[in-house]
Amino acid sequence: MPETIAIIGGTGPEGRGLASRFALAGRRVVIGSRDAARGASVAAEVASTLAGRAGAGAVEGASNAAAAATGDVAVVTVPFEGHRATLEALVGELAGKVVVDAVVPVRFERGPRPVEVAEGSATEEAAAVLPDSRVVGAFHNLAADSLLDLDAPVHADVLVTGGDEEAKRIVSALAERIEGVRAVDAGPLRYSRFVEGLTVLLIGVNMRHKTRTHVRIEGLPA
Structure with a gap:
């Protein structure tokens, strides 16, 4: 199990939520930002919410x-418009590491709409930009509000995509440190586009019904 988790572009709600949950599970977390001072400020806010939690x-x-450079595993939560440029600047630091892409290509125009990606998905774009990293897709379908509600289990499946089976096992084990989460192997990287697209649908459902929905796959063997 990796000891230190880096959250790349981790100052937004999703990054804060994942950072909070990983730290709650006992991992050391480093929240990254384009501005180191901003990263430090958000980290202090997250740490304050964890004060007193054993x-x-x-x-x-x-x-x-x-x-x-510090993280054993890096989780990418940067907004999609900065996705490629952010990763291009980190090719050296991320070489040889497990990189988890949690980015959803989405824009808002009278509701959420998917953004087409030349490689097929944000996760596949990450794999193209980071040829020396072990890229896995995961955490796309977890609502930030649910992650930030530390007093409640998440009760969701995390769909994990990738071609590196060991890397997927590492990410699955990390995901299942979040209370209520079950990791599900969702196949190779090419299926990432469907996982990411499902998030766009869930955002629309959540907006329409003013709720928080998650993914659960029924019928899997125990």
């Missing part, structure tokens, strides 16, 4: 580059 790991802030 077994919580340390939460620190840094630049994206410093976070990427």
